[in-house]
Amino acid sequence: MEHAIHVLATLLLLVGLHGMLTRRHLMRKLMAMNLLQVAVIVFFIALAAKSGAQPPITAVGDAAPRAHDYVNPLPHALMLTAIVVGVATNGVALALLIRIHRRYGTLDEPDVILGMRE
Amino acid sequence: MKFRFGSPVLDTAVRLLTPFILLFAAYVVAHGHYSPGGGFQGGVILAAALILVNLVHGRDVRWGLRPSTSLSIAAAGLALYVGIGFLAIAFGGTFLDYGALPLGLPPPQVRAVGTFGIEVGVGMAVMGVMVLLFDALMAWEQSR
Amino acid sequence: MSAHLPVLMVVLPLAGAVVVPVVGLASARAARALALLALVLAHLCAVGALRVVLANGTWRYRLGGWAPPWGIEYVVDALAGGMAVLVSFVALLTALHARYSHEGRNPLNVATSHALHLLLAAGLLGIVVTGDAFNLYVFLEISALSAYALLAGGGARAEVAAFRYLLIGTVAASFYLLGIGYLYAATGTLNLADLAARLPQAPDAGVVGTGLALIVIGLAVKIALFPLHGWLPDAYAYAPAPTSAFVSSVMGKVGAYVVLRFLFFVFPAGGQAGRALDLLGLAAAAAIVAGSVMALAQRDLRRMLAYSSVAQTGYIMLGFGLGNAAALTGALLHVVNHAVMKACLFLSAGNLLARTGAAGVDECRGVGARLPVTMGAFGVAAVSMIGLPPAGGFFSKWYLVQGALERGAWIYVAAIVAGSALTAVYMFRVLEAAYFRPAAPSAASPPAEAANGPLFGPGEAPAGMLVPMLILALAALGLGVFNQALVDGVVAPALAGVAS
Numbered sequence: 056m057e058h059a060i061h062v063l064a065t066l067l068l069l070v071g072l073h074g075m076l077t078r079r080h081l082m083r084k085l086m087a088m089n090l091l092q093v094a095v096i097v098f099f100i101a102l103a104a105k106s107g108a109q110p111p112i113t114a115v116g117d118a119a120p121r122a123h124d125y126v127n128p129l130p131h132a133l134m135l136t137a138i139v140v141g142v143a144t145n146g147v148a149l150a151l152l153i154r155i156h157r158r159y160g161t162l163d164e165p166d167v168i169l170g171m172r173e
Numbered sequence: 174m175k176f177r178f179g180s181p182v183l184d185t186a187v188r189l190l191t192p193f194i195l196l197f198a199a200y201v202v203a204h205g206h207y208s209p210g211g212g213f214q215g216g217v218i219l220a221a222a223l224i225l226v227n228l229v230h231g232r233d234v235r236w237g238l239r240p241s242t243s244l245s246i247a248a249a250g251l252a253l254y255v256g257i258g259f260l261a262i263a264f265g266g267t268f269l270d271y272g273a274l275p276l277g278l279p280p281p282q283v284r285a286v287g288t289f290g291i292e293v294g295v296g297m298a299v300m301g302v303m304v305l306l307f308d309a310l311m312a313w314e315q316s317r
Numbered sequence: 318m319s320a321h322l323p324v325l326m327v328v329l330p331l332a333g334a335v336v337v338p339v340v341g342l343a344s345a346r347a348a349r350a351l352a353l354l355a356l357v358l359a360h361l362c363a364v365g366a367l368r369v370v371l372a373n374g375t376w377r378y379r380l381g382g383w384a385p386p387w388g389i390e391y392v393v394d395a396l397a398g399g400m401a402v403l404v405s406f407v408a409l410l411t412a413l414h415a416r417y418s419h420e421g422r423n424p425l426n427v428a429t430s431h432a433l434h435l436l437l438a439a440g441l442l443g444i445v446v447t448g449d450a451f452n453l454y455v456f457l458e459i460s461a462l463s464a465y466a467l468l469a470g471g472g473a474r475a476e477v478a479a480f481r482y483l484l485i486g487t488v489a490a491s492f493y494l495l496g497i498g499y500l501y502a503a504t505g506t507l508n509l510a511d512l513a514a515r516l517p518q519a520p521d522a523g524v525v526g527t528g529l530a531l532i533v534i535g536l537a538v539k540i541a542l543f544p545l546h547g548w549l550p551d552a553y554a555y556a557p558a559p560t561s562a563f564v565s566s567v568m569g570k571v572g573a574y575v576v577l578r579f580l581f582f583v584f585p586a587g588g589q590a591g592r593a594l595d596l597l598g599l600a601a602a603a604a605i606v607a608g609s610v611m612a613l614a615q616r617d618l619r620r621m622l623a624y625s626s627v628a629q630t631g632y633i634m635l636g637f638g639l640g641n642a643a644a645l646t647g648a649l650l651h652v653v654n655h656a657v658m659k660a661c662l663f664l665s666a667g668n669l670l671a672r673t674g675a676a677g678v679d680e681c682r683g684v685g686a687r688l689p690v691t692m693g694a695f696g697v698a699a700v701s702m703i704g705l706p707p708a709g710g711f712f713s714k715w716y717l718v719q720g721a722l723e724r725g726a727w728i729y730v731a732a733i734v735a736g737s738a739l740t741a742v743y744m745f746r747v748l749e750a751a752y753f754r755p756a757a758p759s760a761a762s763p764p765a766e767a768a769n770g771p772l773f774g775p776g777e778a779p780a781g782m783l784v785p786m787l788i789l790a791l792a793a794l795g796l797g798v799f800n801q802a803l804v805d806g807v808v809a810p811a812l813a814g815v816a817s
Binding site for chain 1: 209213306
């Protein structure tokens with residue numbers, strides 16, 4: 056199954072979306088959002104892979120590299136940046152969750168909305 | 174955390190592990206420009222070492238950086254990054270054009286050195302930010 | 318230095334955003350001065366870059382000296398230059414206003430909020446000038462994260478609204494990222510100009526189509542196009558005044574700019590992009606009507622303005638959906654007009670709330686006498702929103718109607734007119750209460766928040782809160798009076814590169 060990785064990415068995306076829509080606890084929504092980001096990252100990494108290819112590192116003195124011998128390093132570099140973005144998003148989200156918990160005493164969304172109404 | 178966990182197992186484990194974690198972090202940062210690794214990865218590992226010590230030994234140990242120090246380290250890291258970019262402009266290239274830096278090395282080496290410079294900057298920035306994040310999240314816990 | 322304006326206008330606010338908190342540890346006043354300096358410099362760079370581009374044509378700046386498509390390049394054409402000038406202008410004015418709003422109740426201290434403001438400005442300017450699709454994603458997330466943090470500064474409810482916005486906005490950005498992943502898979506490049514060259518020959522239309530759909534959906538959520546606008550009213554209603562002014566006026570417009578870039582400059586004309594634009598046009602017409610109706614139903618002033626933003630985004634996307642020269646001119650004019658009008662409206666609503674504690678439309682009674690300058694600016698901006706000459710709003714709607722008539726799209730004409738009529742109703746309601754109703758004699762005790770606010774008091778707001786608002790109101794008028802110069806000078810060159 057050469058498309059197994061894409062099936063995995065799609066599954067992760069759907070689980071993430073489902074979690075964000077159905078879970079009531081704000082922290083669980085955040086975790087589902089992280090799953091969704093991981094799905095996108097897996098998809099990009101899958102784009103980089105080639106069958107029978109090596110990691111894109113050459114030693115001094117090696118012959119000039121041919122592109123199809125080596126894994127495409129660009130999506131890996133892009134996804135490192137995307138992971139950093141995900142970390143920063145988590146930082147902001149957790150800070151917001153702490154404030155919400157401090158204010159309303161709960162992180163359950165219906166209760167928070169009730170608290171907001173007052 | 175204000176309190177120590179106080180268990181001798183954790184104490185010893187942290188004492189044994191921390192130097193290796195720090196060394197590995199420096200290794201990862203230094204290898205970023207031509208093999209897997211780099212500023213962000215190394216910075217996170219560095220921050221992990223500091224957070225580990227903070228978790229086990231508590232705030233009273235002098236390992237814990239004050240938030241203002243972490244902020245300054247993060248700012249210095251980014252200033253290094255932007256500084257190298259402006260240095261490239263000063264020597265006639267475009268922003269972050271390492272080829273313009275007057276280091277007297279062949280073109281691939283100049284770019285490797287330039288990339289290494291910004292990786293160090295990024296590592297410092299990431300470490301500062303991660304420790305700041307941890308401090309901010311722990312500050313609430315302590316004020317309870 | 319002047320050869321590096323495209324990168325300076327992004328790097329200066331970015332560097333400022335990092336230095337300001339450190340300086341703020343020592344002195345808040347120095348931090349604020351530094352932040353304003355960075356924004357002034359960014360604005361000067363943007364104006365300079367626009368002038369160079371209008372004289373010499375598109376400016377391609379290579380970062381790191383690498384030639385595209387391997388390197389990242391910043392592309393400033395008339396469209397990008399105009400957007401950059403607009404963004405930096407509004408950023409500067411709202412930062413000037415922020416001095417007063419960020420004292421007292423705001424949990425973010427002065428240095429942090431100014432740093433976030435700078436980061437937001439840097440992110441938006443980066444989106445506007447970059448020529449690389451992934452770089453655009455990074456700047457999109459930079460601006461989004463700083464917006465989440467800034468919007469949360471408005472107190473208890475703002476934090477929940479900002480968290481909701483965070484969840485939805487991150488999903489939208491992830492969809493955008495997935496979309497450009499599909500485009501990368503189909504063409505092997507991420508450079509926007511290179512994508513435009515390679516997409517017509519891309520072998521697999523399904524992959525390209527999926528990428529297009531994902532990008533459009535992600536961006537539609539970001540600009541809060543009906544029916545994906547759910548996050549917007551809460552986020553804008555509870556935010557502090559300068560933040561809501563900055564975010565509501567400019568963030569949605571930059572998102573619309575990205576839609577324009579992708580659908581008119583990157584994807585080949587007609588075909589899949591055409592179908593996407595048709596759908597966007599329909600959603601836009603619905604947005605105009607639904608947004609205006611929902612604005613009418615609001616009791617709270619800032620919520621009303623937030624729903625009004627939903628409607629105004631509809632006008633812009635309607636122009637894109639129609640696609641002919643007149644409609645696109647109208648859409649771009651409306652981008653500029655609405656940014657200025659909405660910023661002025663939110664700033665005056667903020668002044669109102671801070672000085673009198675009036676948050677609801679009914680509580681605005683008699684305010685016209687008490688805060689004449691604020692309500693005057695509100696009135697000018699309201700006139701422009703409704704679309705009465707000589708204010709700028711009239712001309713953008715005029716071009717839009719012209720474009721719709723040329724295409725024979727009577728439904729769209731009806732939507733535009735209906736939207737204007739509804740806008741007139743809800744705007745005049747506020748003006749009528751402010752000018753023609755006496756203040757409630759019992760002066761019902763103002764909400765607890767404002768009573769404790771440091772700015773509460775009789776009389777007009779302090780000068781620092783008035784000047785930015787007045788500049789914006791004058792700009793709203795000036796854009797109308799000088800609209801022909803704007804169209805000929807900036808909008809027409811901006812649209813010269815459009816494929817259709």
